[in-house]
Amino acid sequence: MSKPIRLGIAGLGTVGAAVVKLLNERQQRLQAALPRRIQLVAVTARDRTKDRGVDLSGFEWVDDAVALAVSPDIDVFIELIGGETGTAYDAVEAALRSGKSVVTANKALLAHHGTELARLAEKSGAALKFEAAVAGGIPIIKALRESLWSSEIRRVYGILNGTCNYILPLMMTEGRAFDDVLAEAQAAGYAEADPTFDIGGFDAAHKLALLTSIAFGTEVAFDDIYVEGIENITPADIDAADELGYRIKLLGVALKTDAGIEQRVHPTMVPKHSAIAEVNGVTNCVAVDGDDVGAIMLVGPGAGAGPTASSVVSDIMDIARGDRTPAFVRPAADLVPQERARMRAHEGAYYIRMSVYDRPGAFAAIAGRMAEQEVSLESIVQRRAHRALPGIDAGRAPGELTNVVLITHPTTEAAIRKALEAIVADGHIVHKPQMIRIENL
């Protein structure tokens, strides 16, 4: 057996501590599968005195993450600090420059600097691995890199944010409003005090950016992602979706089209009798459509110390096996700039919900505006407010408001937007119409 691979861990939060624990307790199991011994030698974190529930006495303590990153005592630098810039960036950059392989769980860092860091890694012959950065314990990065790579991939998509996937099903099963469920999720620790990053879709977008680049061999293009959060989804939408045979999920989708690559994160209708519709709570999933392999989906815990640590350790094992496949499979020099397909060119079916003044000609005008843009309708449901609020009469009389829900046949985003603008201008509806994209699964 050759000499051991020496590890240094920067960041000892819940994930860092779980990695230390796993390496300690599973030494024997891990070695059974590896040609080289792996050995944790040094750690760093902000506060040396904090009790993290793991014994760190056997490891060198280094005060500075960058110093650890370039230390001659380690071969692999494990970055679990987090953050798009600052110490995490400085340390990863320094490690790669000095030829050390890096394992990171930092999606923000890679979504913003992935291509540049991949180049740096290749220049110095180091590996840059990030299974834990996308969908926690789900081994999707390895699957894309090593198992599904022989197929031309057409689409990669998934439920990539646990907070949103906790909130949306609760809104459905309990018929509660978004703000209400969000507050509960915050109290239960499933949502941050400032939830914008999760519910606004940005966390999912970070992960999507990495999936896209691996699937399509393109430079990481986080800024090209169309992002829409779940803040405006109402119980009325969730009920109407259910009635029409759908569930609403926050999906991240990367799709190869003739116009380029669509990257988008938005609330999406999926058929309720599909496996993805039953992926709920903090469970996430990623699906891949390849031309040979067909449709593959991986489901599992999208976050959490144990699952994330498991992914970090699987990257360490790959490095111990000698894997030096480029970070995004193709050599960084071969990654092509991403040709962005504009959202207006997106093709698909749409769900539209409007509160319409119930007067003669209103519906004819709406239907006419759709027809002008050649948007044809698959189904129309006109219904009372489903859940009457106290003090509000849910009955319907001429001149009052009625809820109209439309499902269109496939059309373009440009056409549907034009039709809705005209409908708003006509003045038959109150509030902005709700529009939710239907993904063709």
Added chain:
Amino acid sequence: MSKPIRLGIAGLGTVGAAVVKLLNERQQRLQAALPRRIQLVAVTARDRTKDRGVDLSGFEWVDDAVALAVSPDIDVFIELIGGETGTAYDAVEAALRSGKSVVTANKALLAHHGTELARLAEKSGAALKFEAAVAGGIPIIKALRESLWSSEIRRVYGILNGTCNYILPLMMTEGRAFDDVLAEAQAAGYAEADPTFDIGGFDAAHKLALLTSIAFGTEVAFDDIYVEGIENITPADIDAADELGYRIKLLGVALKTDAGIEQRVHPTMVPKHSAIAEVNGVTNCVAVDGDDVGAIMLVGPGAGAGPTASSVVSDIMDIARGDRTPAFVRPAADLVPQERARMRAHEGAYYIRMSVYDRPGAFAAIAGRMAEQEVSLESIVQRRAHRALPGIDAGRAPGELTNVVLITHPTTEAAIRKALEAIVADGHIVHKPQMIRIENL
């Protein structure tokens, strides 16, 4: 770049032809991810003259598979002949003895000779890889070997046979009898003329045997698997399951218990609001419960030329990357003989359906027999025959038959079997009672 890896393919059925096509058409894409060139040099099959829709003119034709297996012109032997013994066995054995790595899609061969062949491979320093042997295009072997290995695995289970998974949902959606749907599946090419191997559960058992060994580090123990097919599932069961919140699937399950390892293939009730319940048709899935990584499930095409070829090529890529991890992760010498947990020790909840003579005391006697074995009941549904057949009166009168469906609380297989034997002996029921295990997901 070092010298190319030279491949020989034995067996040019639909999968073999698809592998040739994939290697031809995807050369550039594959090489982008590999440090060494892969080159198909020779092929063999029974009939040289047959048109397989792929150009074989560039490859050496070898008449004999064993001769190809030991040919000095190849480095990797790809076995796509099939069969537990005969040419497939002889050729794989010869290839491994001569130090050539082997990629195979042959689950029967490995279920019966896996441990022995793994030993042979290690002795000569060759790789033995079989992603395509389990669940077609689903990359579960790689996930278990490389991504989930740091977790102690408690259970691995899945829907491992496409034929059964095509028949059962059709019985549900169309309310048709097993024989009727089977005949249609045969006509459509989803079931063999002799369907025993699939519907009897043996195909799923072959795959389960391999999953078990990788998950638990044990010798392959196909003969230890408890196997029960779907032949006796009736529309009445499917309806009752639906009413009680379940779907019926043929599952293969390997579970670590205090009594040893349970390996079993049988019709199983799964909650209808679960992702696995929505895995239908030729789509298969494999799920893993690990103590760190949590619950992971992979879903995808369980068969078919494209998906299977994709898995064969991913194994070839691993070999090109230099991967020589033992076939079942641990070195063959470290695989422990499997300690079999007997089915009678199985613990779980049960669904029982009985046709009971509707007379005073009948139900009290049944409930008494359950109580004697300390089996407690979670729910009891007494119902008419749901779908009256022409000429049969589905009405109910004293002395006639009534359908009784019970769901038990968790108990043991020994207890439920004893209770049912006593109930049969009491003479209150007609026919053998139906018993379906409920898996705790």
